[in-house]
Amino acid sequence: MRPIPQFASMLLAAMVGGLVVACMRDEVPLADPIAAPARAALPIGGGLPAAVDGQPLPSLAPMLEQVTPAVVNIYTTQRIRVRATHPLADDPFFRRFFGMPNIPQERVAQSLGSGVIVDAERGYVLTNHHVIEGAESVSVTLADGRTLEAEFIGSDPDTDVAVIRIPAEDLSAIPLVDSNALRVGDFVVAVGNPFGLGQTVTSGIVSALGRSGLRGLGYQNFIQTDASINPGNSGGALVNLRGELVGVNTAIFNPGGSREGNIGIGFAIPSSLASEVMNQLISTGTVQRGTLGIQTRRITPEIAQALNLGSRRGALVTEVRDGTPAAESGLRAGDVIVSANGQRVDEPAALHNIEGLLPVGREVVLEVLRDGRTLSLSPILQPRLTLLEGARLDPRLAGATFVELDERYRQQGLSGVRVSAIEPNSRAARNGLREDDLVVQLNRRNVADLEGLRRALDDAPPQMILGLVRGRGAIRGELAMR
Incomplete structure (x- = not known):
């Protein structure tokens, strides 16, 4: 790990400029005391003096005295099933026959991270989803040494935001501010x-600001910083020089x-994004996202030539669903979306990322290329379908619950819908x-999302064959539903 320059040194150089040079010039070798100038000698010892020539040195200590009590350490535990050493070791008959103890093959895994108290009165702590994901217990250690069991409020894997609550008094909180005011070069x-x-x-x-395109990290609009962030920093605070929360460290x-x-x-x-997600988690326990109601694809050289496009930049609209915001705004199949709310759209993934970060009810100003002309359309996002009960889709799926695939998996190239629950002894x-x-x-036709699954079952096909991906080995197969 390579050390980065300490902030005090950088700020000192920026703020007091020639004073640093003057301090170096006034240093006197101990072996030559006679050469010392006739002025008060600088104190000798480790560290810089509190003041030089009557001017106090800049320090982050006063701000950090207000900030650090609101940053907590988070410890989680979860039980993980361990793969048996023998392929039949999980079979009850095998275990009984060979006198093996009927003890679950599990181990307790522990992990650590950080969090930020953002509401001292109600005890709300903001952290990362991946810090508490799968945890059976979450404990929080405050800066003053108190350790408390935390209550899970909600989490959103697609933005990696989670909220927990601690029952404590005399808490300190960090105020959240509008991160849109940040500029490249601001100290953090x-x-x-x-x-x-x-x-x-x-x-x-x-x-940098607005970083995206990182695989496996869900919806992305990251602040990039060279402040040293390491494993365990996840969920911690990124603050400005006023001690205000501008970001939550995540990766x-x-x-x-x-x-x-x-x-x-x-x-x-x-x-700003973390605050919006947090408010939804506190009020409803989930995050509702919006949709334009379209399908898009990447522009290939052949498509660019056929549509007489000057470049391959943009997202080609291949389908506009009836009754959706896109349809009502006048968007058509064959249009090419090149920007959304002023942000460049170089490919479908960029549009999908912008769409997923905006709240329901927000207007999206689209710049669209159509027949050599540039149009501006302004659809308003409507709620996205996030959960479907199998019985409402088809009796053969009764007992199954289907949910949208987490965005972090879509970033890895996966598509489809996930089975989130199965009722025992159900038809499914x-x-x-x-x-x-x-x-x-x-029925051997690709399923991209929940809306696609619902539409495919509108006609109640007499035969139902599901193409599945199962298990850590990503085993592919087909299952006939009867």
Whole structure:
């Protein structure tokens, strides 16, 4: 891990300029006391003096005294089933025959992360979804040493935001501010619990804004910073020099893997996005996203030539569903969307990312190419379908619950709908459908999302063959539903 410059040194150089040079010039070798100038000698010892020539040195300490009590350490535990050492070891008859104890093959996994108290009165703590994902218990250690059991409020894997609550008094909170006011070059400070060492402060600048296109991280609009962020910092605070929360630390980039540590490329969820998601989680426990009601595809060289496009930039509209915001705004199949709310759309993934980050009811100003002309259309996002009960789709699916695939998996190139639950002894269960199966085809036609599955079953096909992806090995197969 390569150290980054300490913020005090950088700020000192920026603010007091020639004073640093003057301090260096006034240093006197101890072996030559006679050469000392006739002025008060600078104090000798580790660290810089509190003032030089009557001017106080800049320090982040006063701000951090207000911030650090609101940053907490989060510890989670979960039970993980361990694969048996023998292929028949999970069989009850085999275990009884060979006198093996009937003890579940499990181990307890522990993980750590950070969080930020954002509401001192109600005890709400903002953190990352991946910090508490799958946890059976979550404990929070405050800066003053108190350790408390936390209550799960809600989480959103697609933006990696989670909210928990702690029952404590005398809490400190960090105020959230509008992260849209950030500029590249602004100084920021990261506070968290890297590698379980305990509360740690690092510093840097905003390196970039609006970062996206990182695989496996869901909807993305990240703040990039060179403030050192390491494993365990996830969920911690990114604050400005006023001690206000501008981001929630969430990821680092390192070609060698996250355990290799920080190389000066870290990412934080903007506070404006985190605040919006948090409010939905507190009020409803879930996050409702909007949709335009279209299908798009990437522009190939052949498509660009056929449509007489000057470049391959944009998302080609291949379908506009009836009664959707896109249809009502006048969008048509064959249109090419090149920007949304002023943001460039280079490919369908960029449009999908913008669509997923905007709240329901928000107007989206689309710049569209049609027949050599540029149009501006303004659909208003309507709620996206997120859950379907199998019995409402088809009797053969009774007992199954289907949900949209997490965006982080779509970023890895997957598509389809996930089976989130199966009722025991239901028709779906008897047909062989399992929890966490990924339905990717229906009667050998691709299924992209819940809306696609619902539309494919509108005509109640007499035969139903589901194409599935199952298990960690991503085994593909087909299942006939009767």
